[in-house]
Structures are given as C-alpha cells and as structure tokens.
Amino acid sequence: MPRPAERADFAALPLQVAPRLLGAHLVTVVDGQTVRLRLTEVEAYHGRGTGDVPDPGSHARMGPTARNATMWGEPGHLYVYLSHGIHSCVNVVCGPDGVAGGVLLRAAEVVEGTDAAEARSGRTGRDLARGPGRLGQVSGLRYPLHDGIDAISGEALHGAVARLLLPEEPVADVATGPRVGVAGLAGTHAYPWRFWIQGDRTVSAFRWGRGAAAASPD
DNA sequence: AGTAAGATCCAC
DNA sequence: TGGATCTTACTT
Numbered sequence: 001m002p003r004p005a006e007r008a009d010f011a012a013l014p015l016q017v018a019p020r021l022l023g024a025h026l027v028t029v030v031d032g033q034t035v036r037l038r039l040t041e042v043e044a045y046h047g048r049g050t051g052d053v054p055d056p057g058s059h060a061r062m063g064p065t066a067r068n069a070t071m072w073g074e075p076g077h078l079y080v081y082l083s084h085g086i087h088s089c090v091n092v093v094c095g096p097d098g099v100a101g102g103v104l105l106r107a108a109e110v111v112e113g114t115d116a117a118e119a120r121s122g123r124t125g126r127d128l129a130r131g132p133g134r135l136g137q138v139s140g141l142r143y144p145l146h147d148g149i150d151a152i153s154g155e156a157l158h159g160a161v162a163r164l165l166l167p168e169e170p171v172a173d174v175a176t177g178p179r180v181g182v183a184g185l186a187g188t189h190a191y192p193w194r195f196w197i198q199g200d201r202t203v204s205a206f207r208w209g210r211g212a213a214a215a216s217p218d
Numbered sequence: 219a220g221t222a223a224g225a226t227c228c229a230c
Numbered sequence: 231t232g233g234a235t236c237t238t239a240c241t242t
Contacts, residue, residue, distance in 0.1 A: 043225070057225070059238095067238060084226050085236030091225090104225055133226045143237095181225060210223085 002165035007152045009166060010075035013051050014044035014094040014101040019174050019195045021092065021103055025111070025165040026151070030140030033120075036112035037129055037139065039105055041196040041203045043179045045091070047071060047100025055193075057179060057186030057209075060100035071100045076152035078162055080136070082143040087133030090141055092151065092164065106132045106180065106194070109202045116140075131204040173198040180206055187212030 002025050010017055019042075026037045046053070047060025047068070055061055059068045059081065070079040071093060079091040079102045095101035108129040110117045117128050117138040129135040136142075141149065141160060149157040151164045175198045178189055185191070187209035196203045 045225075059225075062239090065238080081225080082235095082237065084224060084234080086234070087226050089225065106225085131226070179225070183224080187225090209225085 002167050005076065005152060005164040005166045007074070007076045010092060010094045010152075011096060012094065013099075014046060014103050015051065015193060017092070017094045018042045018044040018103045018193070020166065020170055021105075022174060022195060022197050023167040023171040026090075026105065026108070026139065027112075027163045027165065028139045028141060029161040030146075030159065033116035033140065034113050035110065035117050035139060037105075037108035037135065038111045039108045040200040041107035041194070043104040043106055043195070044094075044193040045071075045102050045104060050095060050100050055186060055191070056184060057182040057191065058100070060102075064100070068100065070148045071102050073097060073148070074150075075101075076150060076164070078141065078146070078149050078151055080141050080143050080147040080149070083133060088136040088141060088143040088146075089132040090136050090139060104132055105135055107196070107200075107202050107204045108135050108138075109200070110138065126201045128202075130202050171197055177206070178212070179209075180204065181209045182212060183209040184211050185215045188215050 045058040046055035060071045077093045091102035145158045151162045179194045
C-alpha cells in the first residue's frame with residue numbers, strides 16, 4: 001500500500017522523480033467529491049538552469065514568468081496550467097525551491113470515486129484519465145483556481161485538497177520514450193523523458209509534436 | 219495592438 | 231484532419 005509522500009521525495013530533479021511517481025496515488029477532494037488516481041504515465045520537464053541539459057520543451061525554458069512561477073517554487077506543490085485554452089493539466093513540482101521542474105501527470109487509473117469521475121467527464125472505464133486533459137478534468141483541479149496547491153500539507157485551496165502517496169516499492173516494468181506532442185528536438189528520442197507502466201491499458205496514445213518527427217533520427 | 223502557437227481532445 | 235477556445239509570448 002502507498003505511503004504519504006514527503007516534501008523530500010520531490011527534492012530531486014524531475015528526471016529522477018518521474019519514474020517513482022508511477023504507481024503513486026493522487027487523491028483530490030473537490031466539491032466534496034473524492035477521486036483517487038493511480039498514476040500510469042508521466043513526463044519530466046526541466047527548465048532553464050535545471051540539471052545538466054536544457055529542456056527546450058518546458059514551459060520554464062526561458063526562465064521565470066508569471067505563468068510558470070509554480071514550477072520554480074517549493075517541491076510537492078502542483079503546477080496546474082491551461083492547455084489549448086480548454087484543458088487543465090496537472091504537474092508535480094520537483095527540484096529544490098528556486099529551480100524549475102515538474103512532472104506532468106499524463107494518465108491514470110481511477111481507483112476510487114469512479115462515480116464522481118464519470119460525472120465530471122462523461123467518460124467511463126480506461127478512458128476516464130487517459131491523457132493529461134482527461135486526468136485533469138477527472139481530478140477536479142482547474143486552472144487558474146488550483147495552480148500551486150500543496151499536495152504534501154494537504155492544505156485547502158479554493159475548496160480543493162490534494163495529496164500524493166508513493167508506493168513502497170518502485171514499479172518494476174517501466175517503459176520510456178519521447179514526450180507526447182512536444183515540438184522540435186525536445187519531442188524526440190533526444191529527450192526520452194516520458195515514463196509509463198508497460199502494458200497498462202490506461203496509458204495514452206503517442207503522437208509526434210510539431211516538427212519532432214522530422215527532427216527525430218529514428 | 220496583433221498574431222501565432224500551444225505539454226489536448228473530439229468529431230468529421 | 232480540422233475546429234474548439236483562450237492564454238502566453240513574441241512581433242509590429
């Protein structure tokens with residue numbers, strides 16, 4: 001059974017934390033509805049000055065801005081951003097305070113609160129949280145209301161609470177590959193920063209980002 | 219001030 | 231394959 005996550009669990013850089021989030025649980029309580037997600041697919045994102053390699057695919061690639069401020073803050077908070085004007089996507093902030101980093105939660109299995117998840121999304125089964133937009137919708141977390149919510153303290157933010165729990169044992173069968181929908185070189189095998197549980201049916205479909213296929217040596 | 223592109227999803 | 235929908239960041 002998973003244990004409550006501690007802030008120190010996210011002090012390392014995203015590339016190191018990402019695979020350890022597989023099999024972890026994200027529990028949210030929004031509008032009185034509890035939904036528990038078992039994470040099956042994630043992606044690491046760094047930022048300017050983070051780690052050995054720059055990350056041209058990150059929202060924090062150009063340094064701190066109003067939008068990506070949460071990514072530079074204390075680890076263990078959730079960076080919630082608006083994708084394509086429609087979808088609220090959820091990241092776990094990683095790395096020391098003052099260093100940008102996050103792990104995008106791309107897919108999950110709903111293990112508690114299926115009724116609430118179905119009511120929020122109108123979908124069922126493995127599709128409930130298959131893809132970051134769907135995962136965000138089912139979690140109930142929304143941009144900009146819940147950006148920066150602390151998943152360690154469990155402190156309420158605008159009526160929402162979020163908590164992370166980590167597995168005692170890391171998931172054994174982890175696959176890696178290019179990140180989904182990321183443009184240019186950052187979306188190629190030069191950045192194999194997507195991690196998923198091999199064979200899990202809730203993992204989202206892969207697609208190249210703009211210009212990524214052309215830039216890929218494969 | 220205008221515009222292009224975006225860590226997506228769904229319908230055609 | 232294109233539209234929805236809107237914010238951000240870069241260009242006039």
